[in-house]
Amino acid sequence: MCGIVGYVGKRPCRDLLVAGLEKLEYRGYDSAGISLLEDGRIDTVRAVGNLANLRAAAGIEPDGDGAVAVAAPPATIGLAHTRWATHGRVTEENAHPHGDCSDAVHIVLNGIVENHSELRAELSEQGHVFSSETDAEIVAHLIERNYDGDLTEAVRRSFNELRGHYAFAAMHAEQPETLVAARQECPLIVGLGSDEAFIASAIPAFLAETRRALIIENGEIVTVTPEGASITDAAGNPVERDADQVEWDEDTAEKGGYATFMRKEIDEQPDSVAETIADRLPDRDRVDLSELEIVPEFIAGMRRIVIVACGTSYHAGLVGRYAIEQWARVPVEMDIASEYRYRDPVVGEDDLVIGITQSGETADTLAAMRLARERGAKVLALTNVMGSQATRDADAVLYTRAGLEIGVAATKTFTTQVAAMYLLGLWVAQHRGTIPDERLAELIAELKAIPHKIQETLDSVEDQVKAVARAEHEGRFFLYLGRNIGLPICLEGALKMKEISYIPSDAYAAGEMKHGPIALLDESTPVVCVATESPTLEKMLSNMEEVRARGADVIAIATEGSPRVAEASDLAIEIPRTDWVLQPIVAILPLQLLAYHVARMLGLNVDQPRNLAKTVTVE
Numbered sequence: 210m211c212g213i214v215g216y217v218g219k220r221p222c223r224d225l226l227v228a229g230l231e232k233l234e235y236r237g238y239d240s241a242g243i244s245l246l247e248d249g250r251i252d253t254v255r256a257v258g259n260l261a262n263l264r265a266a267a268g269i270e271p272d273g274d275g276a277v278a279v280a281a282p283p284a285t286i287g288l289a290h291t292r293w294a295t296h297g298r299v300t301e302e303n304a305h306p307h308g309d310c311s312d313a314v315h316i317v318l319n320g321i322v323e324n325h326s327e328l329r330a331e332l333s334e335q336g337h338v339f340s341s342e343t344d345a346e347i348v349a350h351l352i353e354r355n356y357d358g359d360l361t362e363a364v365r366r367s368f369n370e371l372r373g374h375y376a377f378a379a380m381h382a383e384q385p386e387t388l389v390a391a392r393q394e395c396p397l398i399v400g401l402g403s404d405e406a407f408i409a410s411a412i413p414a415f416l417a418e419t420r421r422a423l424i425i426e427n428g429e430i431v432t433v434t435p436e437g438a439s440i441t442d443a444a445g446n447p448v449e450r451d452a453d454q455v456e457w458d459e460d461t462a463e464k465g466g467y468a469t470f471m472r473k474e475i476d477e478q479p480d481s482v483a484e485t486i487a488d489r490l491p492d493r494d495r496v497d498l499s500e501l502e503i504v505p506e507f508i509a510g511m512r513r514i515v516i517v518a519c520g521t522s523y524h525a526g527l528v529g530r531y532a533i534e535q536w537a538r539v540p541v542e543m544d545i546a547s548e549y550r551y552r553d554p555v556v557g558e559d560d561l562v563i564g565i566t567q568s569g570e571t572a573d574t575l576a577a578m579r580l581a582r583e584r585g586a587k588v589l590a591l592t593n594v595m596g597s598q599a600t601r602d603a604d605a606v607l608y609t610r611a612g613l614e615i616g617v618a619a620t621k622t623f624t625t626q627v628a629a630m631y632l633l634g635l636w637v638a639q640h641r642g643t644i645p646d647e648r649l650a651e652l653i654a655e656l657k658a659i660p661h662k663i664q665e666t667l668d669s670v671e672d673q674v675k676a677v678a679r680a681e682h683e684g685r686f687f688l689y690l691g692r693n694i695g696l697p698i699c700l701e702g703a704l705k706m707k708e709i710s711y712i713p714s715d716a717y718a719a720g721e722m723k724h725g726p727i728a729l730l731d732e733s734t735p736v737v738c739v740a741t742e743s744p745t746l747e748k749m750l751s752n753m754e755e756v757r758a759r760g761a762d763v764i765a766i767a768t769e770g771s772p773r774v775a776e777a778s779d780l781a782i783e784i785p786r787t788d789w790v791l792q793p794i795v796a797i798l799p800l801q802l803l804a805y806h807v808a809r810m811l812g813l814n815v816d817q818p819r820n821l822a823k824t825v826t827v828e
């Protein structure tokens with residue numbers, strides 16, 4: 210989830226590029242850089258931290274408060290980037306732009322190159338020398354290898370050698386009037402001005418300069434000059450497309466045309482989950498988490514796993530517990546970090562303690578992880594933020610790759626955490642030999658298909674969810690019931706509902722309903738039942754009958770093609786079929802949307818609910 214800006218035209222572009230990066234600041238980043246081409250030479254400045262650091266490194270001073278602005282160099286073509294680290298630590302060397310061996314090709318990239326290790330090995334063997342740990346640098350060297358005077362052709366050939374989820378832009382020292390960019394899944398837009406053009410990962414980067422935007426689609430390569438842009442497909446065939454006039458104001462543009470960040474982030478989930486699993490499933494029957502720096506012998510011999518977390522991260526841990534126990538047959542204990550840290554836990558050398566925290570800064574989770582480490586346990590941090598405190602306090606780190614989440618209600622960070630827990634479950638099972646190869650291959654195939662199933666669900670359930678929201682948004686209470694792997698989804702659905710709609714909501718293990726909560730039910734209670742395919746579906750169906758017998762409305766989340774769930778409910782919202790352990794990552798989507806639409810119908814600020822703040826990483 211990085212930010213890309215490129216410019217080619219007649220104006221000095223350094224300050225235009227930095228201004229473009231500033232407009233992408235809302236996306237979050239940990240480092241930034243800029244490359245300018247002038248007189249056949251490319252100069253680069255990169256800096257860790259915020260744009261003030263980049264400005265200082267580039268000798269750009271703020272022009273307010275009596276400070277003297279340094280005149281911009283006359284370069285009229287350049288590339289700039291803000292990085293949210295995925296491969297490689299947060300360092301100046303790993304910040305973009307990246308160059309090839311002779312500094313003739315420079316590139317900026319957003320996303321993940323899945324086959325980076327193969328390509329790096331191949332290019333190294335051919336004599337290419339790398340100066341960063343990133344997957345992105347590969348692209349500069351590939352273009353170098355493929356270049357024979359035509360940058361578009363070199364980018365096209367390189368593009369066809371890459372696998373993954375990315376968009377990148379390139380320039381060449383010999384081509385002072387040409388930028389070439391390519392897109393595979395990650396967004397890429399060209400802004401067309403008069404005698405100038407921009408390339409960007411999001412429209413706000415150039416909105417102050419031009420409103421004519423040309424959207425680049427998957428599998429396309431675009432060549433941009435001051436005169437305009439020409440698109441080809443990956444085979445080199447020309448593609449005709451007209452530019453659109455962007456009518457958005459700046460605020461809407463920041464939200465990519467969405468009314469709220471939360472809704473935008475809900476829709477980012479196919480992408481962020483794909484990025485999280487991409488290169489970690491390199492083969493059909495192997496999970497690669499070698500980044501974890503935990504020796505396989507420890508995994509094979511460990512006694513149990515303890516998961517500690519808060520809030521939504523705790524719910525992701527609960528899903529993870531089912532997956533790990535099911536596949537790896539290791540006992541998993543789960544605790545809320547603020548409880549665990551104060552209960553003098555029995556934990557020690559043969560235990561793996563997993564701290565889940567999207568921010569990597571939640572005090573209770575950090576304290577629980579530290580306590581476990583002091584007592585000799587191996588500690589793994591599962592986090593979304595490189596360089597956060599959790600990464601420094603842990604023996605090993607597994608990153609989710611959700612990018613910055615601005616909405617306070619966690620959505621894409623939850624599904625990426627769940628995806629990472631699935632990876633961990635399979636990886637542990639692989640090392641402990643508890644899963645037959647065929648079964649592992651099946652689950653890997655299912656996991657790879659999850660981003661598409663998330664997309665399918667987001668495309669199909671919205672109208673039904675809106676209808677429920679319309680009918681129920683003035684209600685006084687929501688109850689969520691589930692069993693087994695459906696229960697954490699109910700807990701997370703109820704949390705979303707209460708935190709952004711302020712409607713009291715409770716989630717219960719359906720088998721416990723008869724021990725008290727059943728007293729809450731009457732004709733006015735909407736009961737959301739997560740009734741996806743699972744070994745406890747029969748039991749869940751009986752619980753749904755009990756609810757209906759009390760006159761309450763049953764809204765079921767069902768696996769597609771489950772007529773009995775449809776019969777046992779007033780409304781069944783169907784999600785695509787997948788392995789039952791993987792259903793939660795899809796089942797949560799209608800519940801996120803339900804909370805969202807209820808809150809919007811009540812006129813509430815879903816991005817910043819009352820009394821709540823997002824934990825932020827302190828720089």
Ligand code: G6P
Pocket residue numbers: 519520521522565566567568569570571574617618619821822823824
């Ligand atoms: C806050 C947020 C929640 C989040 C929790 C834990 O309460 O509002 O959305 O789940 O903190 O945060 P962490 O960064 O540790 O995952």
